[in-house]
Amino acid sequence: MYGQIVRDGLVNVTGIEDLGLTSPVLQRTSDAFFKEISPFLLHFGMFVPTIIGQCTPEQQAKWLPLAMDLKIIGTYAQTELGHGTFIRGLETTATYDASTEQFILKTPKLSSYKWWAGGLGKTANHCIVLAQLYTKGVCHGPHPFIVQIRDTETHMPLPGIKVGEIGPKLGFNTADNGFLGFEDFRIPRENLMMKNAQVTKDGTYVKVARHGKLTYGTMVFVRVMLVSDMAYCLAKAVTIAVRYSAVRRQSQPKPDQPEPQVLDYLTQQHKLFICISTAHAMKLTSTWLWNTFTGVLADMRDGNTDTLPELHALSSCLKAISTSDTSALIEQCRFACGGHGYMYSSNLPALYSFATATRTYEGDYTVLLLQTARFLVKSWEQMDEGKPLTPTLAYLEQSRNGSQVSWDDSPEGIVRGFDAVAAGRIGACVKSIRKHINNGMDYEDAWQMTTVQLVGAAEAHCRAVICRVYRDETARLTAGCSPGVKAVLDQLSTLYLLYWALERTGDLLRFSSLSERDIENLQARYEALLLKIRPNAVGLVDAFDFRDEVLMSTLGSYDGRVYERLMEEALKTPLNREPVSDSFHKYIKPMMQGKL
């Protein structure tokens, strides 16, 4: 959706915000107009921003007007059949031929085919291609090139270009994802995007110096956007499930009483209310991260870039946890809607197929958590060397001696409990790595042997941050609110803390003084809190303020006409156009007559 090059390209991050891409109004409007993923998404989402970010002013003058006026339609091809995460391993080559002043693009083997780019299959006629740049016999690593792939008049693939669609997927089926291969396909020298690296006519490679830290900007931005997207997706799913649960009635726990709304069952509240809390938590955390980051950017202009790695590590784990939590919770919403949640017309399957894709693209869950873990372990080691800790890791200091934090069941105390868990788990990783090294392993092998724990430690760090930020931001933002609003939002953030404390009793028992009786108390408070939230549940999802046109759900519409809409949608299915399908005459009748 956003991608590698946006992050490498757009130096002026605040500029992106100025474009209004983060505007909730824009987001909702586009949702209402484009019911499915558009094949033009990468034209505006990647092709244009990459031209802005990676081209020289002269190149921009040539390509931007064409792209902005849609005279050409572009996409962005980086991933190959055989390589995704590991960019250095990309196999497509662009070899400079000084005699003709051209680059020769080559797909050396099947695994080198570009794969996945949205809009590439049938729509785009231009493409930014990431290829290993060779000149004078030396490889300078992956670089971006602008490549025309189809004739703009006939749309036929140009000679030497193999392009097509990659086939059906769990979701994104309107995105037109494509493959692309090159048979010694030549492009002018000038099609290397030359802002950061140039090749002169004679083939000399010239690297243009750049402030490396600046690339963090777009990377953090893209992840902030994804976390915010996930909050938005989850808010949709829980709106659907809560409204349906207020309409649906089931069973008769007490004779002579009517069937209760399923929302009155505690197990249903347990499945759904955490989704409301989580949508709030993720939205507030993404906004907080962005605000913190833009503050840091200002410092950066004064040369202070110390906290950037911390924010980058934070954005990595937040991307991983928000996409993973959201996918799981959308499925929880679907389960809460029983069989009807399985209908496409509920929109829950589509929301899931969208959210679960984000768990993989733009950095796989496990890979990103291990990136965060590198930072966490490094910070621990720096602490051991007496160096100061960055703000979000200040909690490590309290736990370095390994003693348990004393349990305190106030919300603030629970937040400190999560800090202790994160510190304890990072400490356990450091201990494990050192043990392996003492047993003769090198650092990298010791790291490898600890990766299962490291993923858990990064999750714990992320959870601690979300808990703290959600709590603090709720307090800050509701400071001027009415007591009623304040109370309800406080209930929601408390619910998040209690829910996760009960999910993490193992860690809390290890790293705090939590007792068996404390767990019983937490459980009872959690159950009581669900009942308190129940009367406001429908109001809380209504407050997300989704129009029916945006929710697109038979189960979740504002008017609650669930069964009517299910039937209306069923009647629209093409199979219902004729009372008798051709297949009856072709197959079923002959079979009934024993002729088949």
Added chain:
Amino acid sequence: MYGQIVRDGLVNVTGIEDLGLTSPVLQRTSDAFFKEISPFLLHFGMFVPTIIGQCTPEQQAKWLPLAMDLKIIGTYAQTELGHGTFIRGLETTATYDASTEQFILKTPKLSSYKWWAGGLGKTANHCIVLAQLYTKGVCHGPHPFIVQIRDTETHMPLPGIKVGEIGPKLGFNTADNGFLGFEDFRIPRENLMMKNAQVTKDGTYVKVARHGKLTYGTMVFVRVMLVSDMAYCLAKAVTIAVRYSAVRRQSQPKPDQPEPQVLDYLTQQHKLFICISTAHAMKLTSTWLWNTFTGVLADMRDGNTDTLPELHALSSCLKAISTSDTSALIEQCRFACGGHGYMYSSNLPALYSFATATRTYEGDYTVLLLQTARFLVKSWEQMDEGKPLTPTLAYLEQSRNGSQVSWDDSPEGIVRGFDAVAAGRIGACVKSIRKHINNGMDYEDAWQMTTVQLVGAAEAHCRAVICRVYRDETARLTAGCSPGVKAVLDQLSTLYLLYWALERTGDLLRFSSLSERDIENLQARYEALLLKIRPNAVGLVDAFDFRDEVLMSTLGSYDGRVYERLMEEALKTPLNREPVSDSFHKYIKPMMQGKL
């Protein structure tokens, strides 16, 4: 797939096994022939068995030959738009009219439409309908009727019948699921399936006495089949993911060394090896349950039905946990395959959409666990009254005083740890229920307030049973095996225990003497075990012995030609039939020319 009536119908359960429906050869053959769910599935899976189970011999003589020769095509309609789990709440009525000796079927409102029946949409011309039987002004509850819904010559819906397809779903899209409504539709009195209840010509309702316990038979059978199905699905998914992980290479943790197979990463082993173990665990548990049950059936003929409720409770939670674990682990396999797992051609999305449906149908996850919990709490109360415990609950006795079990990290000790967890959680539920009652609630409200914990207690009971059975059955079945095979299968069952012990540290810390150091040891043993299993991983999935025609996966074929197959499948997609789609001329070119 199997359904309510199979369970109510087929009294002679051993007969079902004689039909060979549980044969793995049949299962695999049908998988290879029918790539998708068939619209005839419910004809043989529900319509025919229900005729056998619910009809008198005279009725069978009429309907069975027609059905077996496919002169008529049937399905089974129970669920309505507004009611699934709660059968008593079904709204369709069948009112007896003595003057014409007919039943009048009526769909009183929209929510009463039958919904979901497979094959009903466009295929079936007959249908077994569950409707509230009214005669002489009295409702006798839901009863099954055979109803002709379409003309067998023209296939047109009969007057008074509203029938159609329900529209697209996450999966089962070839299953032809339908809706059905009746406008005072009349059927002969004889179409009431009269084996268990009759209405005489004058409208007198006559209940035929039945041994209620016998109905447990088919219920347990259906669930055993589902648990076994889940083992089969998960085995497919992990075969795909392990083979792909042996082909796929990624990253370069050490300079100057080739990219490792992703299967060499510990995090990948962590995701996948538990899936191999779980497939074994579920297959062994389902077989064990069935064998135990048929043994009990023999006792039953001597009048001893004491252990039937225990087995029924067990089959409920095993159905819930196996479908839930399998769904989650198939997704874990998909995540482990990165972006390519998202392609339909991997077959992982289809496996998930199938498995996740089973989590809902034939008894929703939460509903079934609460059924098991009723039995667990009742057993605890009986224990408190000094009554003897059933075999699978013998562990309660050890924990009744609430003291912690002392931790023992041998496999047998870990199994006892899980017993202690189950006992502890059931005990906590009983305590919570009693507390609420002491505070003035009635029993049902106290139960409601404890349902979140009760679901957890039933899960813990189920996990303890699976752990014990998997361990015991592995030991029993490998008794005569070579030391090599024995060692590997022992590693797999130990992995299951360690994995779940680490997932349940909170419970083990609460209910056993497990210490911080014990957890560190468990973790280190788990990590070492992954490395030990690694060399046999591909062999272990090969041993599931799936033909490529059954796996139907670009990523999972035996020959490892992953990238070749991905490209071959891509080239088959209809979008690639023509190099330029019509949409170019219709939309894209005008847009590029500014004419749109």
